[in-house]
Amino acid sequence: MPERKDETPGWLAVDLERALVTLSKPCEIKEVKVDRLTLRAPTVRDVRAAASASNGDDEQRETILLANLTETDIKDLEGLKLTDYQRLQAAYFRLVQDGGV
Template structure:
C-alpha cells in the first residue's frame, strides 16, 4: 500500500511551534549525547541572520540556521551522518510549509 504523502515519518514529530527529530544514533551535541533534537519554528529574523552570517554560501546558511533553531553549534551538526542532517532539513521544510489552512 503506498504511503500517504502527508503522513510523517516515525522519526519526526511536528506541531506549530516546532519539530522533534529522532536520529539514527546518538551524537555529541553541546557536550551531551543526544539521539534527538528539537527545532523551533523559524522567524524571518532567523533566516536573515543566517543568510547574513553565511556570506552567500547556501550550505553554510542552512547549517547556521538549523544550529540556531536547535540551540546547538554548527560544528556539532557538521558531525552528523548525512541522513540525520537531512532529517533536520526535512523537519525545517515541514515547519515552513504553508498548509493553506
C-alpha cells in the same frame, strides 16, 4: 507498507511551534550524548541573520540556520550522520510549509 508522502515519518513529531527529530543513532551535541533534537519554528529574523552570516554560501546559510533553530553549534551539526542532517532539513520544511503540519 510504503510511507505516503503526506504522512509524518515515525522519527518526526511536529506542530506549529517545533519539530522533534529522533536521530538514527545518538550523537554528541555540546558534549552531551542525545538521541533527539528539537527544532523550533524559524522567524524572519532567524532567516535574515543566517543569510547575512553566510556571505552568500547557501549550504553555510542552511547550517547556520539549523544550528540556531536547534540551539546547537555548527561543528556539532557538521558531525551528524548525513541521514540525521537530512531529517533536520525535512523537519525544517515541515515547519515552514504553508497550510500547517
